[in-house]
Amino acid sequence: xxxxxxxxxxxxxxxxxxxxxxxxxxxxxxxxxxxxxxxxxxxxxxxxxxxxxxxxxxxxxxxxxxxxxxxxxxxxxxxxxxxxxxxxxxxxxxxxxxxxxxxxxxxxxxxxxxxxxxxxxxxxxxxxxxxxxxxxxxxxxxxxxxxxxxxxxxxxxxxxxxxxxxxxxxxxxxxxxxxxxxxxxxxxxxxxxxxxxxxxxxxxxxxxxxxxxxxxxxxxxxxxxxxxxxxxxxxxxxxxxxxxxxxxxxxxxxxxxxxxxxxxxxxxxxxxxxxxxxxxxxxxxxxxxxxxxxxxxxxxxxxxxxxxxxxxxxxxxxxxxxxxxxxxxxxxxxxxxxxxxxxxxxxxxxxxxxxxxxxxxxxxxxxxxxxxxxxxxxxxxxxxxxxxxxxxxxxxxxxxxxxxxxxxxxxxxxxxxxxxxxxxxxxxxxxxxxxxxxxxxxxxxxxxxxxxxxxxxxxxxxxxxxxxxxxxxxxxxxxxxxxxx
Amino acid sequence: xxxxxxxxxxxxxxxxxxxxxxxxxxxxxxxxxxxxxxxxxxxxxxxxxxxxxxxxxxxxxxxxxxxxxxxxxxxxxxxxxxxxxxxxxxxxxxxxxxxxxxxxxxxxxxxxxxxxxxxxxxxxxxxxxxxxxxxxxxxxxxxxxxxxxxxxxxxxxxxxxxxxxxxxxxxxxxxxxxxxxxxxxxxxxxxxxxxxxxxxxxxxxxxxxxxxxxxxxxxxxxxxxxxxxxxxxxxxxxxxxxxxxxxxxxxxxxxxxxxxxxxxxxxxxxxxxxxxxxxxxxxxxxxxxxxxxxxxxxxxxxxxxxxxxxxxxxxxxxxxxxxxxxxxxxxxxxxxxxxxxxxxxxxxxxxxxxxxxxxxxxxxxxxxxxxxxxxxxxxxxxxxxxxxxxxxxxxxxxxxxxxxxxxxxxxxxxxxxxxxxxxxxxxxxxxxxxxxxxxxxxxxxxxxxxxxxxxx
Numbered sequence: 001x002x003x004x005x006x007x008x009x010x011x012x013x014x015x016x017x018x019x020x021x022x023x024x025x026x027x028x029x030x031x032x033x034x035x036x037x038x039x040x041x042x043x044x045x046x047x048x049x050x051x052x053x054x055x056x057x058x059x060x061x062x063x064x065x066x067x068x069x070x071x072x073x074x075x076x077x078x079x080x081x082x083x084x085x086x087x088x089x090x091x092x093x094x095x096x097x098x099x100x101x102x103x104x105x106x107x108x109x110x111x112x113x114x115x116x117x118x119x120x121x122x123x124x125x126x127x128x129x130x131x132x133x134x135x136x137x138x139x140x141x142x143x144x145x146x147x148x149x150x151x152x153x154x155x156x157x158x159x160x161x162x163x164x165x166x167x168x169x170x171x172x173x174x175x176x177x178x179x180x181x182x183x184x185x186x187x188x189x190x191x192x193x194x195x196x197x198x199x200x201x202x203x204x205x206x207x208x209x210x211x212x213x214x215x216x217x218x219x220x221x222x223x224x225x226x227x228x229x230x231x232x233x234x235x236x237x238x239x240x241x242x243x244x245x246x247x248x249x250x251x252x253x254x255x256x257x258x259x260x261x262x263x264x265x266x267x268x269x270x271x272x273x274x275x276x277x278x279x280x281x282x283x284x285x286x287x288x289x290x291x292x293x294x295x296x297x298x299x300x301x302x303x304x305x306x307x308x309x310x311x312x313x314x315x316x317x318x319x320x321x322x323x324x325x326x327x328x329x330x331x332x333x334x335x336x337x338x339x340x341x342x343x344x345x346x347x348x349x350x351x352x353x354x355x356x357x358x359x360x361x362x363x364x365x366x367x368x369x370x371x372x373x374x375x376x377x378x379x380x381x382x383x384x385x386x387x388x389x390x391x392x393x394x395x396x397x398x399x400x401x402x403x404x405x406x407x408x409x410x411x412x413x414x415x416x417x418x419x420x421x422x423x424x425x426x427x428x429x430x431x432x433x434x435x436x437x438x439x440x441x442x443x444x445x446x447x448x449x450x451x452x453x454x455x456x457x458x459x460x461x462x463x464x465x466x467x468x469x470x471x472x473x474x475x476x477x478x479x480x481x482x483x484x485x
Numbered sequence: 486x487x488x489x490x491x492x493x494x495x496x497x498x499x500x501x502x503x504x505x506x507x508x509x510x511x512x513x514x515x516x517x518x519x520x521x522x523x524x525x526x527x528x529x530x531x532x533x534x535x536x537x538x539x540x541x542x543x544x545x546x547x548x549x550x551x552x553x554x555x556x557x558x559x560x561x562x563x564x565x566x567x568x569x570x571x572x573x574x575x576x577x578x579x580x581x582x583x584x585x586x587x588x589x590x591x592x593x594x595x596x597x598x599x600x601x602x603x604x605x606x607x608x609x610x611x612x613x614x615x616x617x618x619x620x621x622x623x624x625x626x627x628x629x630x631x632x633x634x635x636x637x638x639x640x641x642x643x644x645x646x647x648x649x650x651x652x653x654x655x656x657x658x659x660x661x662x663x664x665x666x667x668x669x670x671x672x673x674x675x676x677x678x679x680x681x682x683x684x685x686x687x688x689x690x691x692x693x694x695x696x697x698x699x700x701x702x703x704x705x706x707x708x709x710x711x712x713x714x715x716x717x718x719x720x721x722x723x724x725x726x727x728x729x730x731x732x733x734x735x736x737x738x739x740x741x742x743x744x745x746x747x748x749x750x751x752x753x754x755x756x757x758x759x760x761x762x763x764x765x766x767x768x769x770x771x772x773x774x775x776x777x778x779x780x781x782x783x784x785x786x787x788x789x790x791x792x793x794x795x796x797x798x799x800x801x802x803x804x805x806x807x808x809x810x811x812x813x814x815x816x817x818x819x820x821x822x823x824x825x826x827x828x829x830x831x832x833x834x835x836x837x838x839x840x841x842x843x844x845x846x847x848x849x850x851x852x853x854x855x856x857x858x859x860x861x862x863x864x865x866x867x868x869x870x871x872x873x874x875x876x877x878x879x880x881x882x883x884x885x886x887x888x889x890x891x892x893x894x895x896x897x898x899x900x901x902x903x904x905x906x907x908x909x910x911x912x913x914x915x916x917x918x919x920x921x922x923x924x925x926x927x928x929x930x931x932x933x934x935x936x937x938x939x940x941x
Binding site: 073074384397399400401402403404405406407408409410411412413414415416417418419420421422423424425426427428429 | 543545549817833834846848849850851852853854855856857858859860861862863864865866867868869870871872873874875876877878
């Protein structure tokens, strides 16, 4: 088993490849959180009164939670208390002038993307990919906009949406994740800097996989994105989100909120690759990724599907969920979460069945290595109104090394007897029988491990759009390097 | 009622228990050794600090079970009955039949010599705990209060504070008991709501083999609260089978905590049957404390009306090569609600642990609710753990098939429900017990689904 030991060592000690700081002049809010901070952000964004009011209500609610010490502590993650006054809540790259094309983007930023292996130029040429890049908190480049506009699809930054499409934003912002939802959702609602907005009109099938790359820059700045996607009746949209962040020593708080709304017969597919700085080998530094993601299947026959590949961040606290309100609606969640080093992940999904004949499916794969701690936490709730609801849940864990932990805490609440639910899970390491079989077929222990791990994740990866599937496989292989080779 | 008056009510109940404790101490009801008195006092102190776990926020262990109905009622300790308030008919309803084994009967928590039978078994102790405490058996002092955790569990602390009677079963090294030991706890109706705190200690020595049956019974239509704690020690290579039946009235409150320690190469098998109670909560904690220990935990609950049952099963695999098998099934009718909360914890270094956990619920009515949480906490890589949960209603196709073969609808439903639970019933090794459980299940299903045997 020397191969396995070598592999475990490699996984545990592998450094972060994407750690570097891009030097861009930033427009920074004073450190700390006060009502003035909220007003500053809102003013910076030239927001209307209702937006500011909403932010302030969220801010007051957040402060009340903070005063009552009602921080969410139920997750199976450990970290020192966060000083919310020691965070910079807004940092924007200073625009040199109004940008009209990709060539005008700060070359420094473009180089950052190139280093990440996702140059915009190439992305643009990749068939059917429109890119809306968020660098720190402000959108600096939006492509393919015109072609989307021809179909009536609105795809822009949240700031722009607030300016250009206030009615839509006002109608849907907070309709799925109200600011009272949880501690970090309240914080996000108060100080969100930017994010993406997408509106697909009735009957339109979005021809591109919409893509946004988020980067965190400026040491000590939190990033609070707000994303809202609305798919009108009979429409379809697939949205991809990929993340990576520079190597920093201080922990960075990231509290995003993503809201999806699907009307009758609409479908939204939301895919994430998350590869933020996980901290160093001693577990120092790294991103705190406390995210609220929720979709609402509002109309009949609507569908929302979440796919996530979580390999980065020091702490991940994230439960992409679906409220199945419309009859016959479908919710899906596919996840691969890898923890190594001292990473901790508490992630899973929540499916709330309200409408009749609603169906949901949860496939969660947890891989723990080094001193990593991975927890699957999920809830399937069938309300009395949800006749003939169906759910299938599978949450498996793979342990690579004797210092890591893998935990599973699924909750199943059934209040309708016509519901049919199945849940299964297993936890083990790569079995010796499987390894032996591969070895005797001529595969090295490392290749065998890689093969088995890839097989373990296959069900999730195959849900990703093609370009992302390739990237996800590469990412996992890179993270588990030493197995492959 | 406002929140503050409710909290005040809970505080009043806490003080009620403190007063009851003080009264007991003063009238010197206990003639046992000072170590027991010390144990009780520290448990009372602990309970008064803990209070009942009624907080709804962050109260994970009691997430789906609201015990405020217990916490807000000043249950009285029943006076020791002069003569047993239990007739032959009531006793027969719960007795095990002519097994020839030992039987200890407790009425309102007190041992009843005249209702019990204790055939002489060389070396084996089957006696009331009150007796064991006064006679000062060393084994009692060695084990009592050592496993059941008063520090964090309010109900265990409360039981320990009022620990006066119960059962002590000791099967010494190398002894095999052919006949089951039956511990029968009966509550009776009183003018006031009463609480009993029975305590059971079972010690199986090295290589011992035995079956212990614990039955909790009581009348319908009365409010009483049973707060039982059992500590079970399964010595190296021992094989202990433990059946617990809860058949109390539909207005009864029932909380039990069973703390089991499984030794090296020992086997512990349990079967937990819940039929009664308005609110029943079973905490079963099994510590796999030495290598190659094995446990098989099974549970069956049939709930109707507004009954609520909550099974919390925690298995701690502390040592390598330990295995566990867990299967719980429930049939829910009326507006009943069942909670299953299983945790399997594998400690660091506990290699080759093999654990399996399954909970399945059959919902017969559209108002019943099932909440299931099968959890794993695994800190070791070389393990095999699986869990499964399922919830659903009767298969309409199967029902149609049976109807097409000439069965009436009630008969078909009963047959399918019995098929659902048969895995558990048929797994009972002892024929006497299997027939007994089968009969109880059949009676319950007939009362729900009709007992029309005629071919339609």
